Amino acid sequence: MKKNEVLFWVQTVSISLDVSVSYISEKSKFIKIYSENPFYSLLFSKDHDDILNRYLNLVQEKIIYYANTPIKTCYLNICLNKESEEYLVIGPYLNESINESQINELQSNLDIDETILIELKKYYSTMPIVRMDRLWALCNLFLEKYFDIRGPFSVVGIKEEQIMSNKYKLDESLDKNVSIKMIEERYQMENELMDAVSKGDFPSAFMAHEKIMSNLGSYHSFNDSINSGIKGITILNVILRKAAEAGGVHPLYLNDLSSKYSMLSLSKNMDNKISVKMIKDYCSLVKYHSLEGANPLIKRAVSYINLNLDSDLTVTNIANHLCITPNYLSRLFRKENGISVIVYINQKRIDESIRLMKKTDMQIQTIAEKVGINDLSYFSKLFKRQVGKSPTQYRRDLGK
Structure with a gap:
């Protein structure tokens, strides 16, 4: 997986969940992320840098570490490459909102003075x-994509005492509200x-979506996130x-x-069935544009x-x-595609001319030129052969 793909994922998750996500290539930068926390001194009871260095010595690749x-406040840490010191750090964030009684409990347990407590509430x-x-x-x-x-992948919770003793184990109570079984x-x-969706199978994708919603409909966080809202659509x-x-x-x-739905997610008047529309559109994309399994x-x-439909496409210039x-291209292409x-x-x-007719008000002559056919008569002949009606009749039937 290329670095720009990692950075794209980092940016996407950061924007969609409104949480800090950092890609790090040095141990010192990992420690810096924690040290820049305004309440750094409250996070550890002993030497801060020593604990974080011990922690980095313990972590392994292909495991999600939860703190x-x-x-x-919570963090997720992932070691991508231990040798080159590449990590992902997600956080800080909260699993739930903090109420007044929890803050009072923190004040008592951590012996926080009033000045710091006020700042903590703002934080x-x-x-x-x-x-x-x-x-x-x-x-x-x-x-899955990064390591192929x-x-x-396992989720491991590491506590301070485990770090100091150089031991760690799977924490079965990472989130008391969500069981590991439910997550799996x-x-x-x-x-x-x-x-x-990867097979372009909309009926199966729709049923999978319905299965998710019926099984987890009562689980409001998922229902809200996947079915509506800017974050969920993203x-x-x-x-x-x-x-x-x-x-x-x-x-x-x-x-x-993707850009179309990114822009749509910013709309204040989103259709509550947008998730199904998205699934259908992506399935159609796979169905009509997939190159999976084809000869390289x-x-x-x-x-x-x-990418060059508007150009002078001939077998010779493609070859x-x-x-x-x-000749080799022609034989191989017919063998692979049957045409x-x-x-x-x-x-x-x-196909592209039909898309332009549906999406724009361009004249038919202009559309023909846009798809690389300058002869309107020849374009009309090809169109009728494939669609069964002339471009003019097709557009008329669209109500345009």
Whole structure:
């Protein structure tokens, strides 16, 4: 996984959950993140830097480490590469809002004076509240791609006394409100959704979505996050984008659809069925633009065609771009797709012209030129052969 992909994930999660996410390539920078916390001295009872150095010596790759600090702020730490000292740090954040009685309890347990207590209350008011299960699921999706292995990945809670004794173990009570079993079931259902989307199978994807909602409908945090709201739409957009990418869709198409829903998530009048619409659109993207399983040369040929529909596309210039002979390209393309290169080009051009008719008010002549056909008569002939009606009739039926 490339560094820019890691940074894209970091930025996406940071924006969608409104939580600090940092990619670090040095131990000293890891320690700096904690040391910059205004209540650093309250997080550890002993030498701060020594504890963090011991902690970094203990952590292993492919494990999600969870820390719930004495002041109830939380962090997730992930070691991506121990040798090159690459880590992800997510936090600080809260699992739940802090009430007055909890603050009074903290004051008593930590012997906090009134001045610090006032500042601590202000600090809590700025903290994002992020549920463990949502963060855990997003981290699992990321780690699967980063390490190219199937999850789920273990969640390990390390306490200060475990660090000092150089021992750690799985903390079975990471979040008293959400059991590990529920998290695993949720993650499995999300995988079913992603698998269906990666195959362009909308009926199965829809059923997987309904299964999630019926099983976890009473679990308000998930229901709210995946079905509505800016954060929820952003998170679902990322999940579906990754699923479509796994299905072999070119980044150009992914970016167009992802950008569309990123902008839509900012709208104040979002349709409450937007999640189903998103799933359907991403399934369609995979169905019509997936290159999964294709010969590498054919993948490159198809990508070149799809990105240059408005150009003078011939078998010869495509073959030259791929550094192969036109005859070899023609034979291989027909073997892989069952149709000739030219037939495929014409189909894609008509598909694109239909999209432009639906989305714009451009004149038919202009649309024909946009898809690389300057002869309007020839364009109309191709259009009618593929669609069954002329471009003019098709547009009339659209009500435009």
